[in-house]
Every structure is written in C-alpha cells, then in structure tokens.
Amino acid sequence: MPISSGLNSEIIRVGIVLPEDKIQEITISWSAELELESNVPDLKAVQSISLVVEDDGISLKNLSNIATQSTITLACPDQVESLSTKYGFHIDSVVAGRGFHWEKRIEVDLPGKLDISIQDGFLKVINFVDVEAYVACVATSEMGSEAPSDLLAAQTVVARCWSLSLAEAKHLTDGYDVCNDDCCQRYQGTSYLTNHSLKAAIETHGEVLVYDEKVIDARYSKNCGGMVEAYETVWEGGEVPYLIPLWDGPEQKPGYAVDDFEMHYAYDEAYCSSKRFQKVNLSGMLGKVDVSGSYSRWEQVMTKADILKNLKKYTGLVWSSIDDIRIMERGPSARIKYLFLVGTDESGNKAEQMVKSEYGIRQMFSESFLYSSAFVIKNAETLGDDDHVVLRGVGWGHGVGLCQMGALGMALSHIGYKDILKHYYPGTRLTSLS
Numbered sequence: 001m002p003i004s005s006g007l008n009s010e011i012i013r014v015g016i017v018l019p020e021d022k023i024q025e026i027t028i029s030w031s032a033e034l035e036l037e038s039n040v041p042d043l044k045a046v047q048s049i050s051l052v053v054e055d056d057g058i059s060l061k062n063l064s065n066i067a068t069q070s071t072i073t074l075a076c077p078d079q080v081e082s083l084s085t086k087y088g089f090h091i092d093s094v095v096a097g098r099g100f101h102w103e104k105r106i107e108v109d110l111p112g113k114l115d116i117s118i119q120d121g122f123l124k125v126i127n128f129v130d131v132e133a134y135v136a137c138v139a140t141s142e143m144g145s146e147a148p149s150d151l152l153a154a155q156t157v158v159a160r161c162w163s164l165s166l167a168e169a170k171h172l173t174d175g176y177d178v179c180n181d182d183c184c185q186r187y188q189g190t191s192y193l194t195n196h197s198l199k200a201a202i203e204t205h206g207e208v209l210v211y212d213e214k215v216i217d218a219r220y221s222k223n224c225g226g227m228v229e230a231y232e233t234v235w236e237g238g239e240v241p242y243l244i245p246l247w248d249g250p251e252q253k254p255g256y257a258v259d260d261f262e263m264h265y266a267y268d269e270a271y272c273s274s275k276r277f278q279k280v281n282l283s284g285m286l287g288k289v290d291v292s293g294s295y296s297r298w299e300q301v302m303t304k305a306d307i308l309k310n311l312k313k314y315t316g317l318v319w320s321s322i323d324d325i326r327i328m329e330r331g332p333s334a335r336i337k338y339l340f341l342v343g344t345d346e347s348g349n350k351a352e353q354m355v356k357s358e359y360g361i362r363q364m365f366s367e368s369f370l371y372s373s374a375f376v377i378k379n380a381e382t383l384g385d386d387d388h389v390v391l392r393g394v395g396w397g398h399g400v401g402l403c404q405m406g407a408l409g410m411a412l413s414h415i416g417y418k419d420i421l422k423h424y425y426p427g428t429r430l431t432s433l434s
C-alpha cells in the first residue's frame with residue numbers, strides 16, 4: 001500500500017509577506033552568482049529591486065525603464081544540496097511572531113521561486129520551495145543552529161511529517177499551503193542554515209513517520225512541562241492514537257501529572273527539566289526569535305484589571321469585578337480545557353463566563369500569550385480580596401507530540417533521533433518516501 005499524505009506535490013507554497021502585514025514596498029536582493037530566472041527582463045544586470053504598490057500594478061523603483069507588472073516572479077535552484085547559509089533571495093523586512101507581543105521584522109533569505117502580487121492594495125509574496133529544502137530551513141528556524149545533530153534530525157523528520165500531512169491546512173483558501181510563522185511552522189529560509197543542519201536534512205532525506213500507512217500529523221511544542229498532553233485536550237476531533245499522554249522522562253510512572261500538581265511541579269527528572277540545561281548554552285540551541293528562559297516552571301502575576309480588559313477584548317463583556325476562577329476540566333498534563341470566570345457585571349449582578357480551550361485560556365490570562373494552560377492559582381484562597389491573580393505553571397505551548405526541549409534533553413543524553421521520535425510518537429513507524 002503506498003504511503004499517503006496531504007500535500008500532493010514536492011513543492012510547498014509558503015506565505016511570506018501577507019496582505020494583512022500591510023506592506024506596500026519591499027526590497028529584494030541577491031548575489032551576482034545566483035542562477036536567477038524572472039519574468040522581468042534585464043534583472044541579471046542588477047542585484048537588487050525595490051518593489052512598490054501602485055494603482056496599476058507593481059513598479060520597480062530602481063528600474064524606471066520597466067513597466068509596472070501585475071505579478072513578478074523570481075526563481076533560483078532550491079535542491080537541498082544547493083543550499084548554504086543566506087543562499088537565495090534576501091528580503092529585509094518580513095513579519096515574525098504575527099499578532100504576538102514579540103512581533104518584529106526580520107531578514108530572510110529564500111531559495112526557490114518567489115511569486116509577488118498585489119492583494120487588497122498590499123503586497124503578497126509566496127515562496128514555492130522544494131519540500132526537502134523547506135524542512136531543512138524549518139528545522140534550523142525552530143531550533144538554534146548549535147542544537148545537537150540528533151535533535152536537528154528529529155526536528156527535520158517532524159517538520160517533514162507536519163508539512164506533508166498538511167493536517168492543519170489553515171491557509172488553503174489564501175492560495176498557499178503554510179505561512180512562515182508560528183501559526184504554522186517558523187520558516188526563515190536559509191538565513192541560519194549551518195552545515196550541521198543541512199547534514200541532518202540530507203541524512204534523513206525523505207524520512208517520515210507513518211501510522212496506518214499515512215504520514216502522521218506530527219504536532220510539537222516547546223516544552224511539555226514533564227508530561228506530554230493528549231491531542232483531544234487541545235483540539236477537537238477525538239483521540240489520535242499516537243498523540244497520547246506520556247511521561248517525558250526515562251521511565252513511565254503510574255498516573256498522570258494532573259493527579260497531583262504540586263508533586264508534578266517538583267518533578268525534575270523530565271527530559272525537558274531546566275536541570276538538564278544548566279551547563280549548556282541554551283540560547284544557542286533555541287530558536288532565534290525566542291525570549292530567553294527554560295519555560296519548564298514559571299510564575300506569572302496578572303492584575304484583575306488586566307483580566308477584565310481581556311474579557312472585554314475577547315468577549316465584549318464589561319464587568320466591574322472578578323470574584324472567583326473555577327477550573328472545570330484539565331487534561332492529563334494538567335493543561336486546563338475550560339474554566340469559569342465569576343464576577344460582577346455592569347449592572348451589579350453576579351455573572352459567569354466560560355473560557356474555552358487551551359488557546360483561549362492562554363489569551364485571557366496574559367497581556368500577550370501565557371506560556372501554557374497548565375497552571376494552578378496560587379492565591380486561590382484569598383482571590384476574592386486580592387487585586388491580582390498569581391499563576392503557577394509548567395511548560396510552554398500545547399504540549400502535544402514532540403517536546404522540543406525534551407528532545408534536546410534526550411539528544412544531550414546521547415539518545416539517537418530514531419529513539420527520540422519513537423518516544424514522542426508511540427506506535428508509529430519511521431520509513432523513507434524515496
């Protein structure tokens with residue numbers, strides 16, 4: 001039986017500059033050696049173009065002899081073997097962390113074909129790129145370039161599975177398969193590629209995990225907190241046989257993290273425990289746009305005034321106070337599935353509001369985005385009188401599937417990438433598509 005996947009081609013379409021970024025001018029540059037092809041004549045003579053949105057199309061600011069175009073294409077070879085650091089088309093201002101508090105503009109270098117057009121009065125840049133080149137770039141964009149080779153190999157296989165399964169497919173109606181950001185997988189082109197990460201991509205070429213002869217939906221997050229979460233805690237659609245709760249450590253203990261949060265908070269044998277990273281340069285092993293820290297155990301204080309502000313922002317409700325927070329259901333890793341805010345509304349009546357989903361909870365309890373929904377309220381006893389809420393939590397991200405920091409901990413303990421993958425996706429089989 002042939003292995004099936006969601007992506008029907010060896011080329012993946014990545015949204016780089018999106019209409020929502022509201023960008024009307026970009027500069028793209030390249031080296032003189034790049035084997036360039038374009039629908040615009042005479043580009044071989046220059047190494048840079050500035051593109052500006054005009055009423056009748058895209059104008060090339062530095063090439064005034066060329067008429068405005070509706071679409072501009074630029075292409076260069078993109079086989080994984082032809083890549084190197086900063087190879088391809090350089091764009092100096094691409095949005096990273098779209099919509100989050102860490103949103104910023106970064107520089108990217110992109111291999112393959114760029115398709116540049118106008119939508120709703122703003123530029124839209126889609127990168128058509130070979131899947132193997134894409135996953136090599138994603139693996140280094142997701143983790144730091146100093147990451148050990150078994151971690152890079154594991155991350156490369158996982159990125160390939162995620163891309164080929166296209167299980168989330170959030171952007172198909174926008175004309176591309178994935179975006180370049182945390183919403184899908186973080187992709188910064190060849191900007192940070194190293195020989196090390198290229199080697200991981202070439203050595204695992206075409207390798208995927210399959211279940212029932214289908215490429216798996218390989219979810220992953222930054223730090224599970226010590227127990228990997230079940231798929232159905234975070235997303236709709238029921239159980240997924242290989243995305244199940246498990247202890248992220250050398251042995252499977254009885255019970256779940258949710259059974260005793262304080263005991264779990266003290267558990268430091270996990271592969272993703274900060275104890276394992278005391279002697280390494282963690283920042284060199286994490287992605288480039290991350291804030292520093294280990295994210296395994298944390299405390300966060302949020303004022304009730306800020307929660308009221310979020311309540312208004314996300315639900316439209318205007319309340320005068322928060323009197324209680326009732327946690328209703330948690331998944332095995334202790335991530336909260338839903339809770340109730342209890343308070344007083346505008347007219348002085350008692351009110352209740354459900355906050356649904358791991359994502360919704362992380363939005364509600366932070367000015368930007370809370371590390372995870374695996375938390376307890378430390379001042380629960382005095383919450384009625386306090387003007388703030390103290391959250392005591394574990395992990396960063398949804399916690400389902402591969403735990404990136406746990407995989408790092410495993411690789412640092414000299415566990416090979418095949419065993420790392422077997423640990424996080426039980427019951428799956430590693431095979432090669434080629």
Ligand SMILES: [Zn+2]
Pocket residue numbers: 170171178179180181182183184185
């Ligand atoms: Zn996306």
Ligand SMILES: [Zn+2]
Pocket residue numbers: 223224225226227228248270271272403405406
């Ligand atoms: Zn973990």
